[in-house]
Amino acid sequence: MPVEVRVPTILRPLTGGAKVVTARGETLAAVVADLDGTYPGIGERLLDDSGLRRFVNIYINDEDVRFLAGLQTKVADQDSITILPAVAGG
Amino acid sequence: MLRIGSDLVAAIVAHARADHPDEACGVIAGPGGTDRPERFIPMRNAARSPTFYEFDSGDLLALYRELDERDEVPVVIYHSHTATEAHPSRTDIDLAGEPDAHYVLISTRETGTEDGPFELRSFRIVDGVVSEEPVQIDGTFE
16 A cells, blocks of 8 residues: 655655655655655655665654654555655754 | 845844844745745754754644645745854755745844844755845835
């Protein structure tokens, strides 16, 4: 079953402008890989060599995945995933 | 150009002064597609720092959900610099994630928490490129 992924403005050029897309996967890592297969380039905007980029927030339903199991967090049918760039600076 | 009401400018200035010497941050939301800042939303600086700001991640999700429900967008994203000029820092440029927003900076380096003249400037930050833009406050040109 697909899950719904909400895409922030800055990544919509990669999704053909779509604000909500669907992806499949049993973990967040698998969902990101699936997204990158459909929308090449989105993976590297979300991940770096050490995992989830520091200033990218991904939420499953209402929870920041950093407070769950990060990329290993299980994703269930009908979960809603939201990607938001951090609002931060110096 | 950024057109903004003087009441909203006053709200940004008051927030920046209240949080000085830490950086203050927030959003002014407006109806999608209008580029009109209307609703002042001060945010907590989760970093509580004089040299860094970051919206708390839970607050960030709640903010964007609320904006979506109201068909609003973050027209202005503001933050203060408390020891340097009102110009985006290298970190601000690297982390800017809203290409359609006006990034408003206010500096409190001269007056701190006190009243007085302030420096407020607005920028677009897109793909690492900063462009300053004029700010028109309630019809007067500043």
